[in-house]
Amino acid sequence: MARILLIEDSPTDTAVLTQMLQRNGHEVLSSHSAEDGIETCKRELPDLVLMDVVLPGMNGFQATRALSRDGATSQIPVLIVSTKGMETDKAWGMRQGARDYIVKPPDEGALIARINELLGS
Secondary structure, eight states: OOEEEEEOOOHHHHHHHHHHHHHTTOEEEEESSHHHHHHHHHHHOOSEEEEOSSOSSSOHHHHHHHHHHSTTTTTSOEEEEESOOSHHHHHHHHHTTOSEEEESSOOHHHHHHHHHHHHTO
8 A cells, every 4th residue: 555645636536546556456645736736745655656747836847846956855656647648748757757657637547657667566
């Protein structure tokens, strides 16, 4: 079981992803903004971060860059889960430090498999 921080501003997506993760044995922490998510990540040091891109204020690309460049959080894998599905979005997300990029809505099996791969389990 991993502790996963979900940074997502949509209550519906938060509920769906939380249920998916909990069904597969993970503990879920959630933040509704990038700024709060960064602080939560530094405080809680989760095993993995699921990051939305379209967020109020700072966007998910900026938050991913901040987490990947901070010594306290740089080893925590960030998996972007976003409606922004163009190849340029994916490439930009990876350049910001994300370990992978999945387009919403994610297939549960594929999402869990990728999380397990990133966690080395």
